[in-house]
Every structure is written in structure tokens, then in C-alpha cells.
Amino acid sequence: MSQALEQLQARLARLEGEASVRRLMARYMDLCDVPRDSLALQSELAELFTEDAVWEGLGARAEQSFGRHQGREAVAAFVAGYLPPAEHFALNLHFIGSESIAVEEGGEKASGQWLMQQVSTYTDGRSELFGTRLNLDFRRVGEAWQISHFRTRRLLAMPLGALAEGKA
Numbered sequence: 001m002s003q004a005l006e007q008l009q010a011r012l013a014r015l016e017g018e019a020s021v022r023r024l025m026a027r028y029m030d031l032c033d034v035p036r037d038s039l040a041l042q043s044e045l046a047e048l049f050t051e052d053a054v055w056e057g058l059g060a061r062a063e064q065s066f067g068r069h070q071g072r073e074a075v076a077a078f079v080a081g082y083l084p085p086a087e088h089f090a091l092n093l094h095f096i097g098s099e100s101i102a103v104e105e106g107g108e109k110a111s112g113q114w115l116m117q118q119v120s121t122y123t124d125g126r127s128e129l130f131g132t133r134l135n136l137d138f139r140r141v142g143e144a145w146q147i148s149h150f151r152t153r154r155l156l157a158m159p160l161g162a163l164a165e166g167k168a
Contacts (some may be wrong), residue, residue, distance in 0.1 A: 055069045
């Protein structure tokens with residue numbers, strides 16, 4: 001009976017970890033979608049990351065565009081730097097799917113992979129469509145899950161006008 005209880009507790013920890021990671025990703029994407037009226041945006045972003053977090057672009061285009069940022073405050077400042085009041089995006093929408101989340105035994109760490117579609121309109125009026133693969137690592141810190149390593153690899157980038165003109 002104790003072995004069955006241990007197995008049930010381990011399964012519950014995995015399921016709770018997956019649900020927590022899913023909510024964490026939804027919160028991150030929500031904070032990145034604009035317009036947002038929040039003076040506390042950078043602080044809210046920082047709460048989602050571990051103290052030693054890394055956020056990086058992989059592949060030549062993403063490395064060049066995003067670079068690598070380490071530490072909770074550096075990551076939050078980098079991400080917030082793209083969002084209002086910074087004059088970069090006028091509109092930004094993220095859609096994630098093809099989710100795969102794995103919680104390690106013990107329920108303290110997890111990894112996840114998503115395909116992300118991003119529709120962005122810049123303050124200069126241009127609009128683009130992006131397709132990206134996200135690979136993230138997570139850690140449970142106390143009762144909260146946080147992002148410890150965020151990796152993004154751009155798979156597709158095109159002006160939205162190209163879709164309308166049939167040039168995609």
C-alpha cells in the first residue's frame with residue numbers, strides 16, 4: 001500500500017508541476033503581449049525567472065537579434081525593453097502550441113518545448129509574422145515555479161503583407 005501511495009504522490013507532483021509550468025508560460029506570454037498599461041511590468045517579468053536565469057536566442061538570426069542575458073534583473077530588463085513605454089511594438093500577440101512538458105522525478109525541475117506563432121506590429125506601422133521554437137527549463141523555488149533557462153529559435157519570419165500577396 002505504501003508503494004502505491006508513493007507512486008500516486010509522484011504522479012500528482014508531475015501533474016501539478018505541468019499545470020504550474022503551463023500557467024507560468026501563459027503569464028509570460030500575457031506580459032509580452034501589448035499594449036499593456038503597467039508601470040510594474042519589469043518587476044512582474046522578474047518574478048517569473050530564477051535568480052540565475054538565462055534568456056537567449058539560438059541560431060544566427062536569433063543570436064544576432066536577442067543575444068544572451070543572464071540573471072533575473074537582466075532578463076526582465078531585456079524583455080521589458082521591447083514593450084511600452086519603449087517604442088518598439090504597437091501590437092504583439094503570441095500563440096503557443098505543440099506543447100511538451102516533462103517534470104523530472106521529485107517534482108523540482110521541468111523542461112518544456114512549444115511552437116510559437118507571433119504576430120507583431122511595430123510603432124512604424126510594419127507588421128510581421130514569426131514562427132519560433134521555444135525550449136525552456138523550469139525550477140520550483142519554494143512553492144512557485146520559475147523559468148531558469150529560456151531559449152528561442154526563429155524558424156520563420158515574414159512581413160504580413162507577403163501573406164496577403166501570396167508570396168509566403
